[in-house]
Amino acid sequence: MNIRRLLVANRGEIAVRIISTCRKLGVETVLASSSADRDSPAAKLADRTVVIGPPQATRSYLDHRLxxxxxAATGCDALHPGYGFLSERPDVVRACDEAGIVFVGPRAETIESLGDKLRSRELADAAGAPRIKGSEALTSVFDAQRFAMDVGFPVLLKAASGGGGRGMAVCMSVEEVASAYxxxxxxxxxxxxxGTLFLEAFVETARHVEVQVIGDGAGRAWSLGLRDCxxxxxxxxxxxxxxATLLDDAACEQLAASAVALLASVRYRGVGTVEFLWDPARQTASFMEVNTRIQVEHPVTEAVTGLDLVELQLEVASGDDVAARLHERSSSGVGHAIEFRINAEDATRDFxxxxxxxxAWVPPAGAWIRLDSAVEKGSLVTPxxxxMIAKLIVSGVDRADAVRRSIEALSSFRVEGVxxxxxxxxxxxxxxEFGANAFHTRWLESDFLPGFAA
Structure with a gap:
């Protein structure tokens, strides 16, 4: 490991998560913080905190020049972007390269090619990944209507450069395409x-599954297993x-192999996630996109593999050979893990x-519980x-055990003030239905929430 001082360019629980691994490895940390987060748990944990701007993210966390x-000013030789904010910005990677700072993540050209959904679909096709029927880049609303009729309704209209659930709409008719476009x-x-859009056939009762991959930047990549989100x-x-227990071994192996082939083909550097839609009725998968960063949900992979994904990121960024170590450090995992995102929002008032x-902040505790938290008693949750203020990760010997323990852990979690x-x-x-693993990506909104609200 040749990284000695790392700038953490993020906030909240992911900043705490990165700093914790650095402390374990003996790497100094500098936290780039907004003025709103100067007294946060991450700031208290870091070796040094530098306030880079006011609370508004556009004037602090999102200003890559700052x-x-x-x-550079604090003598850091590497920068970790976490997720969100600057994590998938190729201009940030180039700015780091120009400053002689190691960016903990993929190269700029990798982020560009995989961040463009149309280009990433071409790469996925070349790597043999399964893909659903869809269009190329759309040029007009009439073009969109024509492709929609060819693909067949319902269709999903999507932004080519989108992410995080933004720039998407399900359309059931040509009239809805005309309205949404x-x-x-x-x-x-x-x-x-x-503003480039494209569309794909929409699977109404799909599962969202993803493959966690790590690449060494030299053309080798390895699967670290699947998740169901x-x-x-x-x-x-x-x-x-x-x-992802709903898929059989053959399906898991197929998706893992295509994900590894895709990221190996672009000489991927670091951890990345290849996302698929799984159609349980047809037992088929379709490539969706690649996330070129560490994911919010990475702790469940860590729980079942025994690996530290942030440590692996730092090792790859340092040029270390991770191939031999992956097997050695993957023997201390558990059977199943579930992550719950704890958000400061009111689900009974439209979230x-x-x-x-x-x-009051009284989280559950136990050998089978992990809490990645951004707050503590007395913390101010700003607007x-x-x-998201924390993630509760519960492990079990199998899914049924993890669900049972999750019910117990959530019932004892007490938060007051927000x-x-x-x-x-x-x-x-x-x-x-959750206990029986009988849900899909629209289940929460279409089946569960109406009854919960009532």
């Missing part, structure tokens, strides 16, 4: 700087699991964010950022 300057073009331009609201994941000061989604998570964990 962030890279902070890394101009709105999504505008949304995609504002969010991603690119099908409990979602508005395309935002709420609960994630590993492994309205709930900023404020936390007056400036994403509402509203959270804990009541909703408790209800989901105790629902028979």
């Amino acid at each position: 962030v890279v300057h902070a890394a 101009p709105r999504l073009v505008t949304e995609a331009k504002e969010a991603f700087g690119d 099908s409990v979602q609201r508005r395309y935002q994941k709420m609960i994630e699991e590993a492994p 309205r964010p709930s900023p404020g000061r936390i007056t 400036y950022y994403d509402s 509203a959270t989604n804990l009541p909703l998570l408790r209800a989901i964990a105790g629902d028979p």
